[in-house]
Amino acid sequence: MDALHTHGVAMAQRLQLQTMGQEKLWQVVTHMGDPKAAFLLVFPLTYFVHRRSGVAVLWVAAVSEWLNLVFKWFLFGERPFWWIGESRLFVNNPPKVHQFASTCETGPGSPSGHAMVTAAVWWVVVSSSGSFLYARSQSLLLASLPYLLYIVMLVTVGLSRIFILAHFPHQVVAGSITGIILGVVLSSRVPSERPLLFHVCSSLGLLLTALLLHAGLEQLGINLSWSIALANKWCAHPEWIRLDTVPFSSLTRDCGAILGLGLSQYWKPGGWPLPRAPRALCLALSSMVLYHINRFPLPVQPQALFYGLFFVKFIMVPQVVMVLVPGFVHLLTDKKKKD
Numbered sequence: 220m221d222a223l224h225t226h227g228v229a230m231a232q233r234l235q236l237q238t239m240g241q242e243k244l245w246q247v248v249t250h251m252g253d254p255k256a257a258f259l260l261v262f263p264l265t266y267f268v269h270r271r272s273g274v275a276v277l278w279v280a281a282v283s284e285w286l287n288l289v290f291k292w293f294l295f296g297e298r299p300f301w302w303i304g305e306s307r308l309f310v311n312n313p314p315k316v317h318q319f320a321s322t323c324e325t326g327p328g329s330p331s332g333h334a335m336v337t338a339a340v341w342w343v344v345v346s347s348s349g350s351f352l353y354a355r356s357q358s359l360l361l362a363s364l365p366y367l368l369y370i371v372m373l374v375t376v377g378l379s380r381i382f383i384l385a386h387f388p389h390q391v392v393a394g395s396i397t398g399i400i401l402g403v404v405l406s407s408r409v410p411s412e413r414p415l416l417f418h419v420c421s422s423l424g425l426l427l428t429a430l431l432l433h434a435g436l437e438q439l440g441i442n443l444s445w446s447i448a449l450a451n452k453w454c455a456h457p458e459w460i461r462l463d464t465v466p467f468s469s470l471t472r473d474c475g476a477i478l479g480l481g482l483s484q485y486w487k488p489g490g491w492p493l494p495r496a497p498r499a500l501c502l503a504l505s506s507m508v509l510y511h512i513n514r515f516p517l518p519v520q521p522q523a524l525f526y527g528l529f530f531v532k533f534i535m536v537p538q539v540v541m542v543l544v545p546g547f548v549h550l551l552t553d554k555k556k557k558d
Contacts, residue, residue, distance in 0.1 A: 224302055227387035231299055232314045234382050242319070245379045249321055252376035254284045254336040254469065258476055258533065259513055261340055263505045263540045267498040270490055275343045275409040277480055277537060281473040283339035283401045285425050287332045287394070288466050292436060292443055296329020300384040301453035319383045323454035324464040325447045331386045331394035332469070337376050338398025343406045345369040411484075418481020422474040429470050462519050463529070471526045475533030482534070483541035491545035497552050505544045509536060 238245070250256065257280035266273025300322050303309055326332070345365040353362035377391035386394075410417060436443055447465065454460055462468060493501065512535060517528045 220297075221306065221308065223389055224297060224299070224306070224387055225308065227381070227389065228299055228303060228309075228314050228316070230388055231381050231384055232316050234378065235316055238382065239317075245382045246319060246321060248375050249333065249379040249383055249385070252333040252337045252379065254280065254287075254332055255463075255472070255513075257284075257336055257340040258472065258536055259509045260506075261344070262536070263502055263509065265344055266540055267502045267505075269347060271409065271411050272343055272347045273540075274411045274480065274484075275406050276340050277476055278409055279343055279402060279405045280336055280340050281425075281476045281480075282405055283336050283398060284332060284469050285429070285473045286401065287330065287335045287397075288326070288429065288469055289432065290330055290397070291327040291332075291466065292432065294327065294329045295445075296327045296390055297387070298324070298328040298385060298446070298450070299381075299387060301449040303384075304453045305449065316384055318455040318459075320456075320459050322383045322385055323450055323456075323459040323461075324385055325450040325460065326464065326466045326469075327446045328386055329390040329393060330397055331377070331380055331391045333380055334373065334377050334386075334391045334394030335398040335401070338373055338395045339402040339405065340398075341369055341372060342399060342402025346402075346406060410480075412488075413481070413484075415481045415485040418477055418484075422478040422481070425477070426470065426474045462522070462525055467526055468529055471530040472533045475530040476536060479534040479537035480541075483537040486538075486542050487546070490541060491549045493545060493549060493552075497548045501545050501548050504548065505540045508539050508544060512536070512539070 251260075257276065262273055262277045262280065265276045297305075299316075300318050303314060303316070345368070348365040349362045352365070353359065356362070373395050377386075377388075377395060380386040380391055381388055410421075433443060443466075451457070451460055512532060515532070517525050517532070519525050
């Protein structure tokens with residue numbers, strides 16, 4: 220693996236040297252590929268265009284990120300920003316690379332969560348867009364355009380992760396391939412009309428499975444916190460270490476989103492009937508509300524309180540998008556019609 224990692228560091232060095240002028244662009248791309256963006260950006264955008272696709276995006280994002288967490292626990296992938304120091308291969312000739320504020324993630328590196336969740340979630344969007352375009356135009360060329368953009372996006376997100384030293388190239392490729400497979404499989408199994416009990420059991424099942432798996436691996440003598448220690452040791456700036464990049468944060472996000480999806484469909488089965496213009500208003504309002512929910516600071520100590528509030532925060536995401544904001548807009552527009 221040392222040879223593979225060394226080639227990866229060399230690629231990151233070349234990429235940084237040749238494109239350092241586009242540093243801000245790479246940072247934007249890596250943030251757009253963040254699994255969190257699937258919940259806060261892609262989900263509301265897709266939901267107000269096509270309801271079932273929006274539900275599929277949320278479901279696929281949660282399940283694929285949960286599976287990424289499990290894969291990382293078993294694969295023990297290094298990250299470039301700490302492997303460079305831990306390997307001791309560059310003592311006499313350190314690579315000319317730089318860390319960034321988004322570099323210092325604390326989970327294991329393989330497979331790339333950004334690449335995996337992005338590939339899975341955007342497959343839902345791309346496949347439905349391609350089908351829609353073909354049904355309208357009967358043109359294979361036009362229908363293939365979303366897939367071309369999809370490939371470009373995956374390559375760009377992958378390069379951004381290599382650029383900031385968050386992943387090695389093989390981790391990005393593994394994440395992208397796995398994500399595509401998950402997107403194809405999960406998008407055909409969307410719980411758009413399942414009862415609340417299904418979502419409660421799914422959320423609780425994913426949570427308990429992860430906790431039992433974690434406890435079992437710890438009992439076998441496997442330290443699953445090894446990556447957190449290395450991230451703290453080799454991150455250039457301690458303030459770049461954030462608790463929301465810890466593996467248990469993604470677990471609580473996924474379980475909260477699935478439970479929130481079930482509650483939303485329970486409160487308002489079928490969603491609110493809204494024409495096109497009010498849906499655009501819903502998207503704008505939902506984006507504003509989710510922005511403030513995401514920005515709301517949570518106490519980092521005790522950690523149990525942080526995870527609990529993080530869980531509640533992502534329970535609220537589907538409520539805002541599917542129930543609260545559409546209900547408010549429906550109330551306004553329906554009142555105007557009556558007047």
